[in-house]
Amino acid sequence: MKVSLFVTCLVDQLFPQVGLSAVKVLKKCGVEVDFDPRQTCCGQPAFNSGYVDESREVAEHFIEVYADREHIVVPSGSCATMIKSFLPSLFPEGSQKRRQAEQVSQRTFELSDFLTSVLGTHTTGARFPQVVTYHDSCHLVRELGIRSPPRRLIQSVEGVDFREMENCDRCCGFGGTFAVKSPDVSAAIGEDKVQWIQESGADYVIANDVGCLMHLDGLLRRNQVPIQIMHLAELLAHFDD
Numbered sequence: 001m002k003v004s005l006f007v008t009c010l011v012d013q014l015f016p017q018v019g020l021s022a023v024k025v026l027k028k029c030g031v032e033v034d035f036d037p038r039q040t041c042c043g044q045p046a047f048n049s050g051y052v053d054e055s056r057e058v059a060e061h062f063i064e065v066y067a068d069r070e071h072i073v074v075p076s077g078s079c080a081t082m083i084k085s086f087l088p089s090l091f092p093e094g095s096q097k098r099r100q101a102e103q104v105s106q107r108t109f110e111l112s113d114f115l116t117s118v119l120g121t122h123t124t125g126a127r128f129p130q131v132v133t134y135h136d137s138c139h140l141v142r143e144l145g146i147r148s149p150p151r152r153l154i155q156s157v158e159g160v161d162f163r164e165m166e167n168c169d170r171c172c173g174f175g176g177t178f179a180v181k182s183p184d185v186s187a188a189i190g191e192d193k194v195q196w197i198q199e200s201g202a203d204y205v206i207a208n209d210v211g212c213l214m215h216l217d218g219l220l221r222r223n224q225v226p227i228q229i230m231h232l233a234e235l236l237a238h239f240d241d
Helices: 009-013 016-028 044-048 052-066 077-086 096-106 111-118 138-143 148-155 177-181 183-200 210-222 232-236
Strands: 002-005 032-034 072-074 108-110 131-134 204-207 228-231
Touching (some): 002 016, 009 016, 009 210, 016 032, 016 111, 016 232, 044 052, 044 077, 072 077, 072 111, 077 096, 077 138, 096 108, 108 111, 111 148, 111 232, 131 148, 148 232, 183 210, 204 210, 204 232, 210 228
Parallel strands (some): 002 072, 072 108, 204 228
């Protein structure tokens, strides 16, 4: 099987290790991974900010790049949601672009969903003897309904001590441009999340979106809390080559 990896803007620019880990995990599962250097953005930042025309322009490029790909895998719940749930709505019903967008969206999968529902992966053979907790990113759990796949994968890691935090599916406060427009509210929401992470007793907080992790990392550092962030792909890539 061959997949095309869409790494997302934040992974590309700020968290390249997440993209590399995703490739490592997919290859471990017997998948051939393709990375198209023409990829840019899924259009989510513009779409969420109300710039629909600009988002549509970006979406047209996305469709052009991925029109002939069998599977598109995304290490992000929010970007996967944009592609699967909102990309088709940018184009008129019945139009060729709408049909192309729908076809691309149907072939797009968030990483944990692809590993479990498409590949039927139960474990990657990873080992990580640490105490971890998991944060449900809003788009992943509310828009895509993906709750159990990441947990099953986390619990499959040898040596991991997985502990659910209170209000695990409560927003961390990031929300993309929301954190820029309403920084005080964003930080206040995040402070609650940091408290629940601490109360879980975890040494690491795992999530499927680097936006959430970046926000939480800033709050953890600001409060001098010695808990580290980790993307699910990084956790699953903790195996011997």
